[in-house]
Amino acid sequence: MFGSQVFGRLLEGAATTVQVTALAVLLGTVLALIGGVVGLSPSPWARALVRIYVETFRGVSAIILLFWVFYALPIMLNLFLSPLHAGVLALGTNMGAYGTELVRGGIKAVPRGQSEAATALNMTGWQRLRHIVLPQAVVTMLPPYGNLVIEVLKSSSLVSLIALNDLMRRAQSLRINGAASTPEIFLGVFILYGAMAGVLTLLVRAAERRFGRGMDIGRLARIVK
Amino acid sequence: MTSELRAQGVPQGVWDWDFALEILPQLLRGLVVTVQATLMGIVVAMVLGLVLALARRSRRRLISWPVGAAVEFVRSTPLLAQLFFLFFVLPEFGIVLSPFLIGVLGLGIHYGCYTSESYRAGIESVPRGQWEAAVALNMAPATKWRRIVLPQAIPTVIPALGNYLVAMFKEAPLLSTVTVLELLAASRNIQSVSFRGMEPFTLAGLLFLAVSLPASVLVRYLERRYGYARA
Numbered sequence: 103m104f105g106s107q108v109f110g111r112l113l114e115g116a117a118t119t120v121q122v123t124a125l126a127v128l129l130g131t132v133l134a135l136i137g138g139v140v141g142l143s144p145s146p147w148a149r150a151l152v153r154i155y156v157e158t159f160r161g162v163s164a165i166i167l168l169f170w171v172f173y174a175l176p177i178m179l180n181l182f183l184s185p186l187h188a189g190v191l192a193l194g195t196n197m198g199a200y201g202t203e204l205v206r207g208g209i210k211a212v213p214r215g216q217s218e219a220a221t222a223l224n225m226t227g228w229q230r231l232r233h234i235v236l237p238q239a240v241v242t243m244l245p246p247y248g249n250l251v252i253e254v255l256k257s258s259s260l261v262s263l264i265a266l267n268d269l270m271r272r273a274q275s276l277r278i279n280g281a282a283s284t285p286e287i288f289l290g291v292f293i294l295y296g297a298m299a300g301v302l303t304l305l306v307r308a309a310e311r312r313f314g315r316g317m318d319i320g321r322l323a324r325i326v327k
Numbered sequence: 328m329t330s331e332l333r334a335q336g337v338p339q340g341v342w343d344w345d346f347a348l349e350i351l352p353q354l355l356r357g358l359v360v361t362v363q364a365t366l367m368g369i370v371v372a373m374v375l376g377l378v379l380a381l382a383r384r385s386r387r388r389l390i391s392w393p394v395g396a397a398v399e400f401v402r403s404t405p406l407l408a409q410l411f412f413l414f415f416v417l418p419e420f421g422i423v424l425s426p427f428l429i430g431v432l433g434l435g436i437h438y439g440c441y442t443s444e445s446y447r448a449g450i451e452s453v454p455r456g457q458w459e460a461a462v463a464l465n466m467a468p469a470t471k472w473r474r475i476v477l478p479q480a481i482p483t484v485i486p487a488l489g490n491y492l493v494a495m496f497k498e499a500p501l502l503s504t505v506t507v508l509e510l511l512a513a514s515r516n517i518q519s520v521s522f523r524g525m526e527p528f529t530l531a532g533l534l535f536l537a538v539s540l541p542a543s544v545l546v547r548y549l550e551r552r553y554g555y556a557r558a
Contacts, residue, residue, distance in 0.1 A: 157536075157540060157543075160543075161535065163497030163498070163535055165497075165498070165500045165501060166531050166535050169515070169524075169531070170528040170529065172524075173518055174528045177341060177524060177525045252403065259407040260501075262407070270408060270411075273411075274411070284415050284416050284419055285419060288412045288415075288416055291404075292400070292404050292412075295403065295404040295405060299404070
């Protein structure tokens with residue numbers, strides 16, 4: 103097996119992968135929440151806008167979006183985008199489009215009576231969303247959200263193509279330098295990606311337990327039944 | 328005049344229509360390769376997915392356990408890493424395949440692991456009575472699968488397969504990284520020669536939408552027609 107030095111280089115790359123993934127997930131989650139809520143608004147214009155966002159940013163595929171953001175957007179807006187910014191922007195907006203559908207579905211799954219009761223209690227729209235609808239929607243949204251986050255982790259490897267030193271790119275440069283044999287490097291790459299995905303799965307399960315507390319839906323309730 | 332300036336690398340505004348029209352045929356040829364790879368990939372994924380689903384259901388732990396672990400493993404690592412693995416590691420063991428074949432295999436294996444889960448759900452959605460009736464009629468296991476279980480399981484899997492077909496099309500540009508000359512590779516070549524990223528990548532995006540939007544509409548129609556497979 104290769105020396106600890108090579109594995110250390112891969113770990114440094116994995117740190118960049120985690121950084122890109124975390125920032126993209128943050129952006130994607132914010133966009134998904136906004137898109138999901140606005141997508142259910144009574145205004146047909148707002149709904150159409152969300153529809154266009156979802157269909158475009160989902161339909162165009164993450165990798166094409168990434169190249170467009172890196173090579174075309176700077177020309178259009180006449181600004182400089184670092185590979186990190188371009189990566190986060192492309193992966194985040196792509197995730198946001200998938201997430202919007204997820205949030206919309208989650209909100210719609212909350213029984214109508216819940217938000218009617220909140221209205222009857224004289225809650226404002228924001229209070230209704232914040233304290234009644236979203237906490238219940240989150241429980242149904244979490245498992246597919248977890249899958250989405252793992253998809254972002256996997257797509258984060260695309261940033262290696264725009265010269266960001268993530269795990270994938272570190273592996274490629276180690277391979278070219280001949281620092282370790284190719285099969286060994288790839289073994290390290292697969293182990294690290296698998297480990298990161300495993301940690302994410304555990305985190306999502308923990309969140310499901312946390313948010314499922316006191317609800318008759320959710321993983322814990324299902325186990326108790 | 329315009330093309331002369333362009334040859335000297337002088338940008339013609341933000342968007343140059345002449346240049347866009349000039350590169351369109353090259354991009355369309357790339358799109359054809361992308362679509363071909365996707366269609367061949369889904370065939371691999373459909374066959375492999377069914378085999379994996381059956382293997383994972385096997386009562387022999389020696390078969391079901393490693394297959395299950397391999398499927399989870401492939402699903403949790405990036406397709407890009409798997410493509411590089413096939414491209415750089417297989418030759419070290421004396422297996423040399425064409426880049427296109429590597430791309431089709433990579434897509435097929437990656438998505439085969441996803442479709443196997445849909446097949447599993449489809450198989451489990453076949454009512455218990457059907458299995459019992461097949462046994463009661465003294466059918467051999469192979470006959471039971473061929474005549475009773477699969478004909479009922481597969482229609483419920485069709486919408487999921489459609490979704491994976493669209494998803495696969497969206498990931499097919501990754502094949503450019505293993506030197507397959509498809510849509511993204513064509514755009515990158517144009518960009519590196521002309522230093523104009525605006526036209527090739529915008530057109531690539533539009534061409535992508537032109538295929539993936541109608542495809543998703545078709546998949547949604549299939550979903551309504553066949554209904555969701557629910558385990």
